[in-house]
Amino acid sequence: MTDHSIQVAGGREIVLPFSKAVEISVRSLKIRFGRSLITTSGIVLAIAFLMSVWSNNELIGSLRQANKSEINLLLQKNGIETLASEAGTSSEEAQTRLEEERSKQTWLISLSLLVCVVGIANAKLMSVTERFREIGTMKCLGALDSFIIKLFLLESTFQGAAGTMVGILIGLLLTMLLAMLDYGLFIFTHFPVMGMLRSAVAAIVAGTSLSLMGAMLPAYKAAKMEPVEAMRSDS
Amino acid sequence: MASEETKSVETTSAEAEAEAPRSDEERRTVVRTQQVRKIYIMGSIEVHALRGVDLEIYSGEYMSIMGPSGSGKSTLFNMVGGLDKPSEGKVYIDEVDVAQLDAYELAWLRCRKIGYIFQSFNLIPVMTALENVTLPMVFAGLTSDESRDKGMHLLSKVGLQDRHSHKPYELSGGQQQRVAVARALANDPAVVLADEPTGNLDLKTGTEIIDLLREMNESSGVTIISATHDHKMLSVSDRVVWIKDGAVDHIALREDLKIEVAEVAGES
Numbered sequence: 001m002t003d004h005s006i007q008v009a010g011g012r013e014i015v016l017p018f019s020k021a022v023e024i025s026v027r028s029l030k031i032r033f034g035r036s037l038i039t040t041s042g043i044v045l046a047i048a049f050l051m052s053v054w055s056n057n058e059l060i061g062s063l064r065q066a067n068k069s070e071i072n073l074l075l076q077k078n079g080i081e082t083l084a085s086e087a088g089t090s091s092e093e094a095q096t097r098l099e100e101e102r103s104k105q106t107w108l109i110s111l112s113l114l115v116c117v118v119g120i121a122n123a124k125l126m127s128v129t130e131r132f133r134e135i136g137t138m139k140c141l142g143a144l145d146s147f148i149i150k151l152f153l154l155e156s157t158f159q160g161a162a163g164t165m166v167g168i169l170i171g172l173l174l175t176m177l178l179a180m181l182d183y184g185l186f187i188f189t190h191f192p193v194m195g196m197l198r199s200a201v202a203a204i205v206a207g208t209s210l211s212l213m214g215a216m217l218p219a220y221k222a223a224k225m226e227p228v229e230a231m232r233s234d235s
Numbered sequence: 236m237a238s239e240e241t242k243s244v245e246t247t248s249a250e251a252e253a254e255a256p257r258s259d260e261e262r263r264t265v266v267r268t269q270q271v272r273k274i275y276i277m278g279s280i281e282v283h284a285l286r287g288v289d290l291e292i293y294s295g296e297y298m299s300i301m302g303p304s305g306s307g308k309s310t311l312f313n314m315v316g317g318l319d320k321p322s323e324g325k326v327y328i329d330e331v332d333v334a335q336l337d338a339y340e341l342a343w344l345r346c347r348k349i350g351y352i353f354q355s356f357n358l359i360p361v362m363t364a365l366e367n368v369t370l371p372m373v374f375a376g377l378t379s380d381e382s383r384d385k386g387m388h389l390l391s392k393v394g395l396q397d398r399h400s401h402k403p404y405e406l407s408g409g410q411q412q413r414v415a416v417a418r419a420l421a422n423d424p425a426v427v428l429a430d431e432p433t434g435n436l437d438l439k440t441g442t443e444i445i446d447l448l449r450e451m452n453e454s455s456g457v458t459i460i461s462a463t464h465d466h467k468m469l470s471v472s473d474r475v476v477w478i479k480d481g482a483v484d485h486i487a488l489r490e491d492l493k494i495e496v497a498e499v500a501g502e503s
Contacts, residue, residue, distance in 0.1 A: 013376045014342055020373055027361035137357040140318075141418075142346020142374045145338065227345065228318040230357055231309075231430055 016147040025154035032127070036159060039123040043163030044170065046116040047207045050109050051171025051199060057105075058195035059179055059187060066190050074183050113210055120214030124156060128222040135222050136230025145223040152219035153212060160211020161204070168203050172196070262293040264330075265425055265458050266315050271324035273310050273481075284310040286481040287324065294425070295456045297449065299468045302478035309430070311478060312462035316351070316428040317344055329425065346374050350419030350457075354431035356411040358403040364390060364414045365399040371421040389417040393447060409440035416447055420457065427451070429461035433468070445471055 029036065063071050064083055072082040081097075128135070135148055179187045273285040284307045292298055292315070300315075302308040313319035314326050317333050326333045329348065336344065345351075350371075358367045365386045372382035390396045393413040403411055412432060419427045429448065433441030449471040452459045461468060469475060477484040 012343070014339070014346055014374050015376050016374065024359075024361065031361050133355065133357055134359060137351075137353070137359070138370075139342070140345055140351040141371045142342050144342050147374075226318070228313055230351075231313075231318075231353060 014142055014144055016143070016150065021147070021150050021154055025151055025158060028151070029155055029158055036123065036127075039120055040159055040163040042116050042119045043160060043207060043211060044167040046112045047164045047167025047203055048171040048174065049112050050206065051168045051203050052174045053105050053109060053171075054199040054203065055172050055175040055196055056179070058192045058199055059175060059190075062190045062192035062195065063183065063186060066186075071183070071186055071190070074186070078182050113206070117210050117214040120156065120160075120211055121217060124152070124215045124218035125221070128152070128218045128225075131222075132225060132229045132232065135225045136227050136232075139225065139227035140230055148223040148225075149219045152222055153215055156211045156215030156219075157208055160208045163211070164204050164207030167207065168200050171203075172200075262295075264291050265294040265328070266290075266292040266460070267327040267330075268311075268314060268321075269325040269327070271311070271314055271321040271326060273307070273314070273319070274322045283481055285314070285321070288314075288478075288481075288483055290315070290476065290483065292426075292458060292460060294458055295452070296473040297452045297459045297471060298461070299472040299475045300460065300462045300478060301464070301468075301475055302484070306478045307481035308462050308478045310481075312428070312430060312460070315460060316426075317341060317349060346371055347422050348425050350421065350424040350427040352412070352415050352419050352427065352429040352432045354434035356403070356408070356415050356435070358411055358414055358418075360403050363400050363402055364395060364406065367403070367414055368417045368421055371418065375422050385421070386417075389420055390414070392420075392451075393417045407440075408436050409443060412436060412440075412444050413447065416444070416451065420451060420455070423455075424457060426458045426460060429459065429463070431463055431465075432461060433463065433465045438467075441465060442467055 060075075060080060063075060064080070067083050075082045138148065176187060268288055268290045271285055271288045271290075272283070275282040275284060286307075288307075288311055290311075300308050300312055310319070314321055317326075317328055320326075320334050328344065333341075333344075358364075359370065362370065365383070368389055369377075369382040369386040372385060377385070387396055387399060390399050393416055395410060395413055395417070398406060398410065403414075406414065419429075427448075432448070433444055436444060445465070445467055448459055448461070451457060461472075473489055475487045477487065
């Protein structure tokens with residue numbers, strides 16, 4: 001028979017207010033900024049790659065839709081099928097070429113994102129091992145397993161979001177610079193705002209959720225740490 | 236030196252008796268172990284870290300657990316502090332069998348009933364002194380105003396109210412440990428567990444911490460259980476439990492301790 005008399009005095013609760021969790025996570029990121037830069041740059045590069053491909057597709061698509069002779073000339077010079085020339089060839093061929101191109105891109109992007117996630121998981125796992133004392137201490141102060149998970153996942157989400165934003169900017173910039181060389185100022189007159197926004201949002205979702213996924217196993221391991229670990233004298 | 240210690244020990248116990256004469260029947264048991272055994276299985280070998288320990292720790296007392304490395308001192312300490320479950324036997328904290336508690340109840344126990352002090356201070360590096368002290372209060376659901384007030388009060392009790400906004404790396408070892416003492420008292424626990432609290436401190440700072448712990452023990456009546464090598468702890472403890480080879484070798488009362496110190500000084 002379990003005697004629950006210890007719970008009668010004081011409140012029954014153990015809480016970690018969300019604002020406090022956010023505060024702790026942000027500060028933990030800041031203090032480890034230097035070390036986490038490598039993983040974050042992995043996210044930046046992968047998302048930059050993603051965004052540059054997507055934004056390039058959007059831009060080219062917008063230029064094609066315009067169907068203006070001077071633009072079409074530039075497109076053809078760069079080996080891109082224009083709507084005018086497409087009328088000649090069978091649309092089926094054009095479709096398959098497009099699909100092949102797309103699937104190659106998807107394959108490359110998926111691979112780079114996968115490498116990125118593995119890197120995040122590895123770095124997070126190392127971070128958990130480093131922070132055994134902190135985690136053990138928090139549990140001695142009464143932190144529930146769920147608090148530890150929350151803290152680590154929040155950290156990863158913020159890191160992912162920050163890296164993704166930078167990656168999106170870099171990817172977009174890259175696309176615009178390269179496109180300007182080929183198509184000049186048309187990229188500004190025919191800038192596909194909605195399409196770019198869609199790509200950016202999709203990139204944010206992809207980058208942040210992948211960072212989250214990479215951190216899940218490490219966060220779980222951290223949460224399962226025993227409080228007695230706080231007393232270990234070695235690393 | 237020995238005579239000075241004798242004098243202070245005798246004065247303190249006289250003072251204590253003048254204040255509140257405590258008979259054995261009046262004293263409540265806050266932690267109790269019953270034939271506690273701990274067996275570690277390393278491959279094909281069984282290591283008996285604890286061999287049937289019976290111990291009763293009374294409310295408000297200052298108890299030290301002493302013993303050489305490998306004696307089972309740390310294992311017993313972990314049992315008594317709810318950090319580990321025995322292989323056999325029972326541990327009761329406030330008459331509740333610790334082995335029966337689920338994860339939530341254990342966390343509640345650690346948050347509200349027990350305060351921990353570590354050898355390596357274990358302050359959260361990203362938080363200021365005040366935030367470290369108030370973290371257990373956050374877990375206990377106090378509002379930020381309540382916790383701030385209480386935190387500042389505790390910091391002033393340990394003499395660090397002016398350093399409340401300093402992070403651990405801006406504090407000396409002794410100061411960090413004082414913050415840790417304040418943190419341990421955050422939710423008015425029944426028991427404070429100190430694992431080698433002076434292990435990483437020099438002689439002077441170590442003595443300060445021991446005196447601080449004794450002060451807290453006397454002013455608020457909180458039970459203090461410490462596992463230590465430090466013989467300076469002997470003079471402030473009400474009782475000392477000597478552990479040898481996983482069992483209680485003997486328990487010394489404060490009156491007997493003046494003889495102990497002389498013996499120990501000879502041995503070490």
